[in-house]
Amino acid sequence: MANIQMIEVNTEMLEGIGSYCLRSKKKSQGYINKNKWLNKRFEEGLKYIQLLKNNKQVGFIEYTDAEFSSRVVHADDYLVIHCLWVSETGKGHGAKLINKCIQDAKSRLKKGVIVVTNSETSWTPSKEIFLKNNFKLVDTAPYQFELLVYRFENNTSLPTFPTNWENRIQRFQDLTILRSFQCPYVEVATENLITAANELGLDVNVIDLKNRGELMELSPTPYGIFSVVFKGTLISFHRLTIHSVMKRLKELMD
Structure with missing residues (x-):
């Protein structure tokens, strides 16, 4: 029978077990940057929970208070899930990790838990698993961004996206990351x-x-960690190949 464990990673454990994504390339700059970022966020209360099956990493969830989150959303007194990933689907691993976050939110007397999703990219969690776990869609933003919430009391205020996305994008005319x-x-x-x-x-x-x-002032999308803007147009909010980037830039240069 499989031995399933949930481990809350802290600064000390991060040195050993490491973060989940890019763990096969621990010397890459991206992996190093992520671990540095995590160590700073642990001080703010961010939770990074890894799921282990027979001592092998099979998934993780990352979440934090909305007041410290990397998502562009008005959601005071909610927890925000940044990432959810499992390497084995259909095993209930994702639900276990989501429930861990919900229980943490309840114990801390939060209003609930939110997550930002987008069907165009795997960089955000898939919304289907959250809908299956009783999250509700409460807001949308341009470029197919959706805001889902698990709210503990129906009379508490709902989280919302900002509404000035076009103004944010238009301020960047030069090619900007x-x-x-x-x-x-x-x-x-x-x-x-x-x-x-x-x-x-x-x-x-x-x-x-x-x-x-x-982040709240400048990010042109709810997914606040990566945006590329050129001539007041959003090029991307996730990784593109060099060829794809060149194609999009040429279209705007013509």
């Missing part, structure tokens, strides 16, 4: 963009979002 290192794949996404821009003779402005205040 806005990023944080909540995701280890941000590094390679940045490298691909810069390589494509160099091929086309374009300069790239990189804005590292240092805190939640900057």
Whole structure:
């Protein structure tokens, strides 16, 4: 019978077990950046729970207070799930991890738990598992972003997205990357963009979002960790191949 364990990773354990994503490339800059980011966020109360099956990593969930979250959403007194991933589906692993977050939220007297999803990319969690676990869709934003909530009391205030997305995007006319290192794949996404821009003779402005205040003010999408904008147009909010980046940039340059 399989031995299933849930382990809350802290700074000390991170040195040994490591973070989940990109764990096969522990010397990559993206992996290093993620671990540095986690160590800072642990001080803010972020939870990084790994699921082990027979001592092998098979999934994880990352969540934190909305006030410290990397998602662009108004959700005071909620917990925000950043990431949920399992390597084996249909085993109930995802539900176990979601329930862990819900129980933490209840014990801390939070209003509930939220998650931002998007059907265009695997960079956000899939909404289906949350709908199966009684989350409800409560708001949407451009580019197919959706806000789901598990609310403990029906009379508590619902979380919402900002509404000024077009104004946010229009302020960036030069080729601009806005990023944080909540995701280890941000590094390679940045490298691909810069390589494509160099091929086309374009300069790239990189804005590292240092805190939640900057994130809430500047991010052009609810997924606050990576955005590429050029001539007031959103190029991407997730990793693209060099070829795909060049194609999109050329369309705007013509």
